Amino acid sequence: MHRIEINSKTVGKPVLAEIISNNSLSDDIFQITLGCEKIAKKAHPGQFVSVLCDDLTLRRPFSIANADDKNFQIIYKVKGKGTGFISGLEHGKFLNIVGPFGNGFSVSNKKALLVGAGVGIAPVMFLSKVLEENNAPFMLLSGFQKSLNIDEINQKNHQMVTEDGSSGLKGRINDYLDNFIEKFNPEIIYACGPEIVLKYTVESAKKYNIESEVSLEREFACGIGVCMGCSIKVIENGKEVNRRICKDGPVFDGRSVIWQI
Amino acid sequence: MANIEVKKPDISVNIGQLKLKNPLITASGTYGYADEYKEYVNLQEIGAIITKGITLKPREGNLQPRIKEVKGGMINCIGLENIGIDGFLKYKLPVLLDKKITFIVNIAGSSIEEYVELAKICNSNGIYAIELNLSCPNVTSGCIEFGKDKEILYKLVSNVREVFDKTLIVKLTSNVSNPAELAVNTEKAGADAIAAINTVKAMSVKAGIKNKKIDFTYVKGGMSGPVIKPIALGFIHEIRHAVSIPIIGMGGISSVTDILEFIAVGSNAVQIGTANFTHPYICEQLKNDLENLLISNGIDSLQELIQESENDRKN
Numbered sequence: 001m002h003r004i005e006i007n008s009k010t011v012g013k014p015v016l017a018e019i020i021s022n023n024s025l026s027d028d029i030f031q032i033t034l035g036c037e038k039i040a041k042k043a044h045p046g047q048f049v050s051v052l053c054d055d056l057t058l059r060r061p062f063s064i065a066n067a068d069d070k071n072f073q074i075i076y077k078v079k080g081k082g083t084g085f086i087s088g089l090e091h092g093k094f095l096n097i098v099g100p101f102g103n104g105f106s107v108s109n110k111k112a113l114l115v116g117a118g119v120g121i122a123p124v125m126f127l128s129k130v131l132e133e134n135n136a137p138f139m140l141l142s143g144f145q146k147s148l149n150i151d152e153i154n155q156k157n158h159q160m161v162t163e164d165g166s167s168g169l170k171g172r173i174n175d176y177l178d179n180f181i182e183k184f185n186p187e188i189i190y191a192c193g194p195e196i197v198l199k200y201t202v203e204s205a206k207k208y209n210i211e212s213e214v215s216l217e218r219e220f221a222c223g224i225g226v227c228m229g230c231s232i233k234v235i236e237n238g239k240e241v242n243r244r245i246c247k248d249g250p251v252f253d254g255r256s257v258i259w260q261i
Numbered sequence: 262m263a264n265i266e267v268k269k270p271d272i273s274v275n276i277g278q279l280k281l282k283n284p285l286i287t288a289s290g291t292y293g294y295a296d297e298y299k300e301y302v303n304l305q306e307i308g309a310i311i312t313k314g315i316t317l318k319p320r321e322g323n324l325q326p327r328i329k330e331v332k333g334g335m336i337n338c339i340g341l342e343n344i345g346i347d348g349f350l351k352y353k354l355p356v357l358l359d360k361k362i363t364f365i366v367n368i369a370g371s372s373i374e375e376y377v378e379l380a381k382i383c384n385s386n387g388i389y390a391i392e393l394n395l396s397c398p399n400v401t402s403g404c405i406e407f408g409k410d411k412e413i414l415y416k417l418v419s420n421v422r423e424v425f426d427k428t429l430i431v432k433l434t435s436n437v438s439n440p441a442e443l444a445v446n447t448e449k450a451g452a453d454a455i456a457a458i459n460t461v462k463a464m465s466v467k468a469g470i471k472n473k474k475i476d477f478t479y480v481k482g483g484m485s486g487p488v489i490k491p492i493a494l495g496f497i498h499e500i501r502h503a504v505s506i507p508i509i510g511m512g513g514i515s516s517v518t519d520i521l522e523f524i525a526v527g528s529n530a531v532q533i534g535t536a537n538f539t540h541p542y543i544c545e546q547l548k549n550d551l552e553n554l555l556i557s558n559g560i561d562s563l564q565e566l567i568q569e570s571e572n573d574r575k576n
Contacts, residue, residue: 013300014542052539057331057333057335057486057487058330058335059538219326219330221337221535222291223538224293225293225297226292226293226313226537226538227339228290228327228342229327229328230328232325242321242322247297
């Protein structure tokens with residue numbers, strides 16, 4: 001159903017996607033649903049789209065949080081002018097979008113632990129939906145500063161952790177990760193969130209000898225692999241090589257990443 | 262009703278021995294090695310594509326962060342990450358030749374000898390146009406240093422001229438106090454055209470107070486985008502009277518009116534840079550916009566417009 005190999009020819013010209021809804025999930029986290037069959041049909045968990053925001057020079061990239069045959073979703077945190085602009089848009093307005101871009105998560109029937117911290121929940125939420133459709137066994141561990149309610153997440157195999165304890169377990173994802181790995185015994189871990197959470201997740205995965213895939217982020221200008229703004233170093237076949245997050249990632253084998261923190 | 266066929270204006274431009282279908286050229290570093298844009302534009306329809314700056318050996322570039330958006334533009338400090346001339350000849354050149362894409366190879370070196378070596382390699386490998394990057398602010402040696410000193414610039418360009426007999430373009434920086442002198446020496450040394458301006462040295466700072474002290478992070482590099490357009494226009498206006506070779510203007514161009522402004526101050530063609538990142542289809546769009554603008558004003562050829570503009574400046 002969802003292809004793992006992304007054919008670069010599937011990307012196309014920018015589209016105007018209609019805003020179906022744009023709701024706040026907390027003080028600063030929003031979930032927007034956009035009507036665009038072209039992007040929705042091609043979207044694969046872990047891929048992103050680039051959104052033109054008002055008169056800002058560069059587009060803003062966002063992981064795709066969900067997609068069906070017609071619409072797709074983005075979950076974003078209002079941090080600056082771009083996200084501020086998007087948060088002010090109502091149903092019926094349009095956004096100029098290009099994508100989907102990048103290589104997403106691998107999808108298999110392996111027993112999977114999904115880790116999403118903050119707005120890093122977006123791509124793993126999409127992945128959880130695909131795994132559910134494929135009847136693959138998985139558990140989703142999400143972490144936020146405070147309680148957040150996302151209707152699209154199936155609560156059956158979801159555990160939330162909040163820093164203020166307002167929902168689920170109190171603390172941070174890192175506090176519970178090893179415990180979850182031991183209890184659930186996954187074959188693979190998929191993660192997205194702040195780099196410190198990803199680093200810790202990969203360390204845990206290594207400790208238990210589990211595969212891991214992480215979705216990374218860096219500031220870039222283009223999203224299509226030409227500006228070289230998001231180039232990072234990873235280990236491939238024992239050698240350090242440069243890879244672009246936007247084009248070669250954003251999802252990388254956790255063991256290959258050379259952490260900068 | 263009968264179809265009324267509107268005759269398309271001639272917007273072709275000659276730069277040295279290069280005959281371009283139109284004056285739209287993609288700026289180095291914003292178009293990769295061209296192939297990356299094939300899903301957005303008809304690459305054969307772009308006047309010319311300038312490759313990412315190529316060095317003798319592959320370069321890994323600078324550490325992160327490499328990009329910072331500023332109001333009206335962006336700052337980059339990529340540090341010329343590229344696959345090196347051997348990688349280019351092996352993997353990228355065959356695609357450009359095969360697809361009949363008009364291209365210009367941007368080359369950068371850390372010594373005059375390196376520029377000459379690169380130019381020789383280009384000359385013997387079917388590369389019909391090069392742009393000398395004498396203006397990158399993001400590498401520790403070479404590039405911009407050669408573009409600031411009129412004697413070194415003259416020596417470098419004339420040495421390259423001796424080994425490269427096809428179209429030679431020199432890309433200059435605006436981070437100088439004597440633009441006209443540098444332009445004159447570029448022409449004297451035998452360049453076919455000047456491209457200007459490269460990114461402008463700049464710094465973005467993010468500051469706050471921590472423990473009663475200012476705590477800050479920054480990105481230093483080259484600024485591009487609409488924010489540098491006035492600097493570019495001023496630079497080109499200043500060098501236009503000093504040289505007779507074509508000038509390829511650039512700096513924040515994102516609309517057909519921007520193109521007119523660059524022609525007004527003396528450009529013969531233009532480069533599109535940062536706008537490609539935001540609007541990957543923009544070159545094709547601008548080509549159509551330019552044709553339509555000429556049609557709506559009853560102008561048959563872009564050269565007429567450029568000539569008129571030159572006459573006006575002289576009068």
